[in-house]
Amino acid sequence: MSEQQPPNRRARLREQTTAEIKATALKLMAAGGPDAIALRAIAREMGMTAGAVYSYFATRDDLVTTLIGDVYTAAVASAESARDAVSEADPGARIMAWALAMRGWALENPEGFRLVYGDPVPGYQAPEEGPGKEAELRACTGLLDLVAAAWPKAAALQSDSRRYEWTDFDPALVAHAQADFPDLPPTALALTLRVWGRMHGLVALEIYGHLRALAHDPAAVYRDEMDDLVASLGLGARAEAE
Amino acid sequence: MSEQQPPNRRARLREQTTAEIKATALKLMAAGGPDAIALRAIAREMGMTAGAVYSYFATRDDLVTTLIGDVYTAAVASAESARDAVSEADPGARIMAWALAMRGWALENPEGFRLVYGDPVPGYQAPEEGPGKEAELRACTGLLDLVAAAWPKAAALQSDSRRYEWTDFDPALVAHAQADFPDLPPTALALTLRVWGRMHGLVALEIYGHLRALAHDPAAVYRDEMDDLVASLGLGARAEAE
DNA sequence: ACTTATTTTGAACGCCGTGTAGTAATTCAA
DNA sequence: TTGAATTACTACACGGCGTTCAAAATAAGT
Incomplete structure (x- = not known):
């Protein structure tokens, strides 16, 4: 009592x-x-x-914003744990684990994916700051860690086309990069974003139904793409494909 | 009279x-x-x-469906004409032209991009057939043409991981492939979809605001990514980058 | 027990998509 | 030319939505 x-x-x-x-x-x-x-x-x-x-x-958008933060955070956490289940000795497999975890989450939770990465809801405008941005930063730093682990080998394979400065990128991301990987050049951040885009593209097409009619096995296509991505970073990963 | x-x-x-x-x-x-x-x-x-x-x-969704068809068709047409403005002698530049045209269209017309590639509108369910699907097929065949032009060189660079059959893909797309490029294997269709995903990913992230805060010059990142894509198809294109 | 702060209600306002009934205009056939 | 059928439109109603607001109910602090 x-x-x-x-x-x-x-x-x-x-x-x-x-x-x-x-x-x-x-x-x-x-x-x-x-x-x-x-x-x-x-x-x-x-x-x-x-x-x-x-x-x-205070408003429906506030609720949506909160939900985005929750869902996004959960997704990133699942990707992180999938990555951490793979030994650091195999950076390619860790990247693959992250990618497959993200796609798996999207397929299990397509509405969550739409909420986070799409037009969340009728007239919603994403706020500049909040838990959503925090989760997004966490996703990016997660990818950055993966890219950094691959960097020595990956750097040689990148075309040295454009020069980037630290000021080209989000300060929080830059801070993380410089703190954890002092030798990493700004170009690695651009590569990180490109990796993100590459992981995102096919999944977005699939979730929004653009791939379903065209390919009967989107998973195979995605794995091929991720294999190619891993290879393009100088990490020949094939073991976990089967 | x-x-x-x-x-x-x-x-x-x-x-x-x-x-x-x-x-x-x-x-x-x-x-x-x-x-x-x-x-x-x-x-x-x-x-x-x-x-x-x-x-x-008959309903608002019918109107939306019609609009999707119109907008999608216009976008594909603009990509086609951008591609056709480049000589067939430079397949890499043609791919780049297509990619930049698509991104340019998306940036000029972000709402159109959301309409076509996102959740178009509150409770909209995309119909299985219609002008939208037709435009989508046209986009894919456009990409397929580009991939086919690069195929001889691109094939050697692909990992021969998974085997695809013609039945893995949309019949209409397969018909187009077999009619125009009799020597093309089914794997090239998978590669086409992967190219599509790669072109789509960064643009989708950018349009939905996930890139804006992180990178001040998404165009540069995208061009790097497309350079890498072209290179990964065995077409060293750099001339049109500057 | 009284006061104060918080939570909840219920009704309202103005949006929205979608039906229905009726009216006016146009087209077509005889 | 006249009459019937088709079409375009208005007016209104229904239910759902986000949001606001005064008033009532509930909890907390004293």
Whole structure:
């Protein structure tokens, strides 16, 4: 009977309700796409009024922003753990693990992918800062780590076309790069973004249905592409392909 | 007697109104994103009632489908003409021209890009057939032509990991490939899709705002990536980069 | 028990897509 | 030319949406 919840049972309830709102929103999104994230539908599902939700999120876009942060963070975390399950001795396999984890997450959670990487929802404008940006930075630094591990071999294979400066890139990313990999040149950041784009392209096409009709086995195409990517970084990885 | 409007002035007016609806929809989309394509807003803009639009399009999704076809077709046409402005003697430059045209179109017309490649609009489900699919096929065959032109050199650089059959791919695409390039193996279709994904990835990230904060010059990164792509097809193209 | 802060309600406003019923205009046939 | 059929359109209604706001209900602090 006695209450061990210190001063604030209210804060506890609040957190609980907030979590329920987010969970309900994710459930609706999984069922009906990102557009199914409707405050009224959430409230109906939870047995409360639409207006009550405004005690927890100032606007629907705020809720969406929070969800993006959650979903993105979860995706990145799964990619990180997939990568960390592979020995650092095989950088190519680590890149492959990351790529396959990201694609796997996208396929299991296509609405989440649309939420994070697409037009999240009718009139949504992404905020400049917030948990979403943090997750995105985490994704980029994860890729940067992978590129950095491959850099000695990868550098020789890059065309030295354009010269980049540190100021060409996001300060937070640059800070991470310079702190962890002092010998890395700015070009490696450009390469990181290119790797990101390459991992993203086929998955985006697939999730949005542009690949389904054209190729019966998008997974094979994607693995080929990732094999080529790994090879282009000077890491001949083939063992984990089968 | 007067035969200039065959039998039907009505059909003429109809076509004209249809065009005006589409134009208004595109205008609204350019101004406020794909979600701004609202029948009521279009009707308001045109001085008629929302219900009247239903004489021209059975549903809003039908209108969106038509717009997707139009926009996609225009984009592909611009890529084709950019490609055709480059001599066939330089396949690498033709690929580069296609890629830069596509990115240029996306940047000039980001809402169109979202319409075609993203979640077009709240609860839209893409139809299996229609002008959109036709444009998509045209885009793929355009890429296939480019890959085919590079194939002799490109084939040697591909890892022979997975074996593809013709049945792995869309019949229409296969028909085009076999008709125009009898010596091309099925693997070339997989490579075509991979090239597509590679051209798409960075642009998608850029259009949806994931690149803007991280790199100040996405164009340079994209050109590097396309240089690498061209090189990976065995076509050392550098002339048109500067 | 009284005060204060927070949460929730319920109704409203203005959007949206979509139907339906009726009206006016056009086309076609006799 | 007249009558019937097709077409374009208006007006209105329905339900859903995000958002706001005053008032009521609930919890916390004193």
